[in-house]
Amino acid sequence: MESDQDSLLLQLNIGCLSEIVTFVPLKQALQLRLVSRKLNQAVCYGWRLRIYQIEALMKHCNTKLKEGFEDKTVEDYKDMCEHQGCIIDDLNVYVENGFKFNTPRPHYMNIGYLLKPSRFVTIPLITSMILLGWDPQTSNMSSFKNEKDILKLWHKCRLNFRNKNVKKYHDAFKVSEVSMERVSTCKRILSLHQDLTFTQIKSLSSLAANMFSWSNLVIKYFEIDQQIKPLGIRQIEDKISEYERTEKKMMQVFDRILAHQNF
């Protein structure tokens, strides 16, 4: 379709224009529909093709997964991806609620409601963090009861996990590689809580165990990730996940729009 406008850009054909708009983030690309009729068509046409590309990538990805792994590994991997968000959410709730007084904690009733909430979070979390390689001496947290600092630490940890920077965690969680110095630091921190009863410590330990079962999941995630990397599908998956959330709606919208346009 030729444009009767003077604009050099609009002298390009729809194919070239649509290639351009797919380099623009979708939200802005949709706004570009308001620039002119031809650009409107280019956006719809271009992003429709982009969705086809994404679908093709998804198929390629699934085929690669099926070819490259036994069924169990694929299931493990998918399970891992699904659980990743849940783990973070669970821990978020756990950390946030841990700071609230009088919050019923049905799974850990033995702790008792009068236990200082900071401890509820501090012991398992800080112990985990130290084993992860964090140096408590540099952060001025000798009592480990500062809610703000602990949360900051947790957010940093969560961010790394979200960014899939799991190698660091994987290495740190190998207990055999944890230095004696770190283990003794943990003991020192726990000694700050000597007033706790045995039952309370036991309950807190079960929370710590939860943290470490999380660490096991991180290790598993990392191992599967390492297997997947050589297949080159991780990068593709990252790309796909960027669009998956909006894909269905995009399809509906572009189908409707394109049905009324001639190219």
Added chain:
Amino acid sequence: MSTMVKLISQEGEIIEVDQETVMLSVLIKSMIDDSGTEEDIPLPNVSKSILEKVLEFCKHIKEHPLQEIEKPLKSANLRDIIPEWYDDFVDVEQETLFEVILAANYLDIKPLLELACAKVATMVKGKSVLDVRKTFNIENDLTPEEEAQILEENKWAEEAIQ
């Protein structure tokens, strides 16, 4: 010694180039596959100056491969995404840039088409509708009804896309 092929530009001028370089063009490759390297290859849609620029790209990419440019662009500065040479290559007047796009499309050279389109996209990225119209000298030819319809159709994106 590599085989040479003769390309004929829009102006009728002959440009001689080694076969390996021009095989990046799917159009030229299929013409060579069909008729061999003996016959001259007419490229009536590409001017001499643009053809020379295209060949400069083909020669460079042979030695310095360009990775696929990620969509959508992560930065409005192309230099953050691709090597400097490629950024300089498309740092040209709008008219030349669009001619390169048309030539890359006609000759079917995907990496060049993507590079030049990505450059145009950097000129669009982050700009308002009015700014885009101004940058590219575009008149609004949409009716108020069409504009209203587009706004209605775009509503979902406000909620769905962060």
